[in-house]
Amino acid sequence: MAISTVVFIGAGRVATQLGLSLIKESISVLQVYSRTIESASALASLLKCNFTNDITSLTKKADLYIISISDNFIAEIAGQLHLQNKIVVHTSGSVPIEILKNTSNHFGVFYPLNTFIKEKIINLSTTPFCIEASDDQTEEKLIGLASRITSDVRQINSKERAVIHLAAVFACNFTNFMMVNADEILKANGISFDILMPLIGETIEKLCDISPKMAQTGPAIRNDTKVMQKHLEMLKNDPNKSMIYQLLSSQISNFFETDKNKADDSKEL
Amino acid sequence: MAISTVVFIGAGRVATQLGLSLIKESISVLQVYSRTIESASALASLLKCNFTNDITSLTKKADLYIISISDNFIAEIAGQLHLQNKIVVHTSGSVPIEILKNTSNHFGVFYPLNTFIKEKIINLSTTPFCIEASDDQTEEKLIGLASRITSDVRQINSKERAVIHLAAVFACNFTNFMMVNADEILKANGISFDILMPLIGETIEKLCDISPKMAQTGPAIRNDTKVMQKHLEMLKNDPNKSMIYQLLSSQISNFFETDKNKADDSKEL
Numbered sequence: 406m407a408i409s410t411v412v413f414i415g416a417g418r419v420a421t422q423l424g425l426s427l428i429k430e431s432i433s434v435l436q437v438y439s440r441t442i443e444s445a446s447a448l449a450s451l452l453k454c455n456f457t458n459d460i461t462s463l464t465k466k467a468d469l470y471i472i473s474i475s476d477n478f479i480a481e482i483a484g485q486l487h488l489q490n491k492i493v494v495h496t497s498g499s500v501p502i503e504i505l506k507n508t509s510n511h512f513g514v515f516y517p518l519n520t521f522i523k524e525k526i527i528n529l530s531t532t533p534f535c536i537e538a539s540d541d542q543t544e545e546k547l548i549g550l551a552s553r554i555t556s557d558v559r560q561i562n563s564k565e566r567a568v569i570h571l572a573a574v575f576a577c578n579f580t581n582f583m584m585v586n587a588d589e590i591l592k593a594n595g596i597s598f599d600i601l602m603p604l605i606g607e608t609i610e611k612l613c614d615i616s617p618k619m620a621q622t623g624p625a626i627r628n629d630t631k632v633m634q635k636h637l638e639m640l641k642n643d644p645n646k647s648m649i650y651q652l653l654s655s656q657i658s659n660f661f662e663t664d665k666n667k668a669d670d671s672k673e674l
Numbered sequence: 675m676a677i678s679t680v681v682f683i684g685a686g687r688v689a690t691q692l693g694l695s696l697i698k699e700s701i702s703v704l705q706v707y708s709r710t711i712e713s714a715s716a717l718a719s720l721l722k723c724n725f726t727n728d729i730t731s732l733t734k735k736a737d738l739y740i741i742s743i744s745d746n747f748i749a750e751i752a753g754q755l756h757l758q759n760k761i762v763v764h765t766s767g768s769v770p771i772e773i774l775k776n777t778s779n780h781f782g783v784f785y786p787l788n789t790f791i792k793e794k795i796i797n798l799s800t801t802p803f804c805i806e807a808s809d810d811q812t813e814e815k816l817i818g819l820a821s822r823i824t825s826d827v828r829q830i831n832s833k834e835r836a837v838i839h840l841a842a843v844f845a846c847n848f849t850n851f852m853m854v855n856a857d858e859i860l861k862a863n864g865i866s867f868d869i870l871m872p873l874i875g876e877t878i879e880k881l882c883d884i885s886p887k888m889a890q891t892g893p894a895i896r897n898d899t900k901v902m903q904k905h906l907e908m909l910k911n912d913p914n915k916s917m918i919y920q921l922l923s924s925q926i927s928n929f930f931e932t933d934k935n936k937a938d939d940s941k942e943l
Contacts, residue, residue: 559869575853617856
């Protein structure tokens with residue numbers, strides 16, 4: 406039978422996103438657990454369900470238990486749960502599936518690959534869901550559930566998921582930090598960040614058509630030392646941004662120079 | 675009188691973009707100059723106009739001369755041009771307006787803030803155009819011309835433009851290099867980059883609603899040392915990515931920690 410009832414263990418950003426997406430698909434959320442009664446009740450009121458901050462009073466009636474808490478606490482919580490014959494999953498990018506092997510005989514991973522903040526509930530319909538499971542039957546049920554939320558469901562093992570999570574840190578977290586730096590540079594000069602939005606949009610839109618490697622532009626790939634020198638001069642009182650500028654510029658120059666050499670080599674063959 | 679005829683000095687990505695945008699608005703491009711006859715003729719055939727690789731045979735009949743070449747060569751070309759009573763502009767983010775002061779008595783900057791690649795002609799209708807001019811009359815004409823291409827025309831002086839250009843290097847060039855790194859990490863494990871596109875899209879879309887500072891997520895801002903340690907272990911044979919990971923993670927942790935301290939301080943007041 407397909408999964409039709411769910412309990413959330415954790416009431417943070419991912420639980421909120423998933424909870425809202427699931428009830429929209431008429432999946433019943435029976436209960437929310439969180440360490441603090443405030444956060445448990447806040448999500449429960451959003452999902453119109455019961456809540457608790459006592460792990461021993463979890464209902465045993467759900468088909469699926471979704472552990473959606475900080476990576477560092479999954480092992481601890483998993484050790485306190487005994488849910489044989491129920492499916493238990495976590496939603497983490499970096500934690501192996503085996504962490505749940507003593508919690509139930511049916512376990513897995515249900516990892517939505519996106520970035521979630523409290524301030525913004527997003528539509529998950531194109532978000533890749535990375536699914537992994539202890540057994541075929543569990544896998545089939547998790548794929549079925551994910552398919553109700555998104556059109557992009559993938560079977561991904563723990564090693565691949567860790568790789569994807571690492572790549573996501575570069576593509577999302579580090580990228581966002583580049584925006585933080587750009588914002589700080591502009592702010593120091595009284596210029597609003599919105600002037601960059603069309604540029605940023607195009608930077609990303611290009612990637613629908615061509616690879617990031619093909620899309621690279623800027624002074625570093627041109628090895629335009631005059632411009633880079635001027636930029637470093639502008640950053641001379643800002644050692645942090647200066648370090649980023651130097652490291653990334655030299656890596657861009659080297660990466661594409663290496664590449665050019667390779668291309669030249671292959672022409673000589 | 676408004677600008678109605680243009681000559682391009684340079685036939686690269688910016689000239690191509692601007693040329694196509696201008697002829698769509700019924701501005702006549704009279705001629706294209708480039709150092710190589712091949713690139714001059716290639717752009718001229720796209721814009722259906724004359725071309726030359728001899729700077730001394732530039733037509734004197736245009737209202738506006740757009741110098742759109744590498745920053746490093748603008749001074750040299752400007753020194754060879756004598757176009758009194760014509761408007762001469764360059765399109766660079768980092769070169770001061772004064773570089774053109776001996777070329778004509780009417781000069782300026784016409785800087786479209788976006789990222790251009792050969793492979794993709796884009797719609798410039800929301801691209802900010804940063805305008806600067808030697809005199810009010812020239813400024814008015816350049817603003818009039820830019821307004822035909824985009825809805826976002828801004829008067830920006832050389833100092834502000836340099837700041838914007840530096841911020842753009844972070845927001846566009848360095849961001850794209852984060853994507854190059856993510857792509858390399860995935861490729862080494864046989865995973866296609868497209869799995870990251872919804873995440874990347876959301877990373878940027880968030881910035882329409884909240885500041886980059888508010889939007890930061892990931893292990894570094896949570897100071898999740900276990901995950902970061904695991905990621906560095908995965909990168910142990912890749913010193914370049916490892917350096918980026920360490921520098922940016924420590925800067926993210928410090929930046930937001932400093933901020934947290936500030937918040938805590940202010941609570942104590």
